[in-house]
Amino acid sequence: MVTATPLRPASLHEEVASRLRHMVFERQLVPGEWIDELALANEWQISRTPLREALKVLAAEGLVQAVPRQGCRVTEMSEDDADELFPVMALLEGRCAFEAVRKATPEGIATLRRLHETLEAHAATHNVDGYYRANHEFHSTVQALADNRWLDRATNELRKFLRL
Template sequence: MAEPIPLRRPSLHEEVATRLRNMIFERQLLPGQWVDELALARDWQISRTPLREALKVLAAEGLVVPVPRQGSKVAEIPEDEADELLPVMALLEGRCAFEAVRKARDADIRRLQRLHEQLEKHAAAHDIEAYYRANHEFHSAVQALAGNRWLDRATGDLRRFVRLLRGRQLHWPGRIEASINEHRVLLDAIVQRDAARAERVMHDHLLAQLAALKALRQHERAQGAPHAG
C-alpha cells in the first residue's frame, strides 16, 4: 500500500482564526468594522481560502457576522443584549467560583493570589487596559479551577461575547476602585475556602459590572457621545 501523502499545514485556518479572534478581543478590529480580507491576506502572506475558512469559524462563534456578497463584519453587542448577557454570566461565574473553591489546592490559591497582586498593581496605577487583561486572566483561572467541562463550555462560550465589551464599564468613574475592592472580598472568600460566599461575591461582582456599564451608557447618552455595546 502506498504511503499516504501528508497534508500541508492542515491547521492554517485555525491559526488564522486564533489571530483574528485576538484582534477582535484586543480591539484591533472594532465592533461593526468590516474585515478587510484582501489586506489581511496580503499582510499575512496567505491566500484568502484559509482566511475565509477562519471567518466561518468565527461566524459560528458569533464573533463576526457574514453579509452576503459583501464580506464579514465584527459582531456588536446591542445594549439590551448586554443587559441580558451579564446576569447569565453572573450565574455561571458564581458557580465557577463555588466549584473552584471546593477543588482548589493550596498551590492553586497561591496562583490566584499572585494574579490578584497584578490586579492591585494595575488598579493603583489606574491602568485600565492592563487591569482589564489581568482581570480576564483571573476570571479565566477561576473558571479553569472549577474543573467542570459543562460549566467550562457554557462559561467559555459566553465569555467571548463579554470580551466584545472590552471592560467598558471600567471607564466609569470609581469603577476600577470598586472592582478591586470586590476582588479583595472574593479572594478572601477563596482563601478562607468559603465556597458559598465566593459564589455570592462573584455573582454580585458581575452585576456590579453591569450597573457600571449602564451608568456609563446613560452618561454618554446625556453627553451625546457615541458608544459601542
C-alpha cells in the same frame, strides 16, 4: 500492532481563523469594522479561499457577522446584548467560585490572593489595561480551580463575547 498516524499540521484556514480571532480580541479589528478580505489576503500572501473559510468559522462562533454581498464585519455588542450576557456570566462564574472553593488547594488559593493583589495595584494606579488582564487571569484561575469541563466549556463560550 498499532501503527502510528502522523498528526497533520493545522490547515491554512484554521491558522487564518486563529490569527483573525487574535486580531479581534486584541482590538486590531474593532467591533463594527468591515474586514477587508483583499487587503488581508495580500498582506498574508494567501488566496481569499482560506480567508473566507476562516471567516465562516468566526461567523459560526459569533465573532463576525456575514452580510450577503457585502462581506464580514466584527460583531458589536449592544447594550441589550450586555444586559442579557452579564447575568448569565454571573451565574456561571458563581458556580465556578462554588466549585473552586470545594476543590482548591492551598497553592490555588495563594495564586488567587496574588492575582487579587495585582488587581488592587492596577486599580490604585488606574492601569486599566493591566487591570483587565489581571481580572481575566483571576476569573480564568477560578474557572480552572472549579475543574468542571462542562462549566469550563459554557463559560469560555460566553467569555469571548465579553472581549468584543
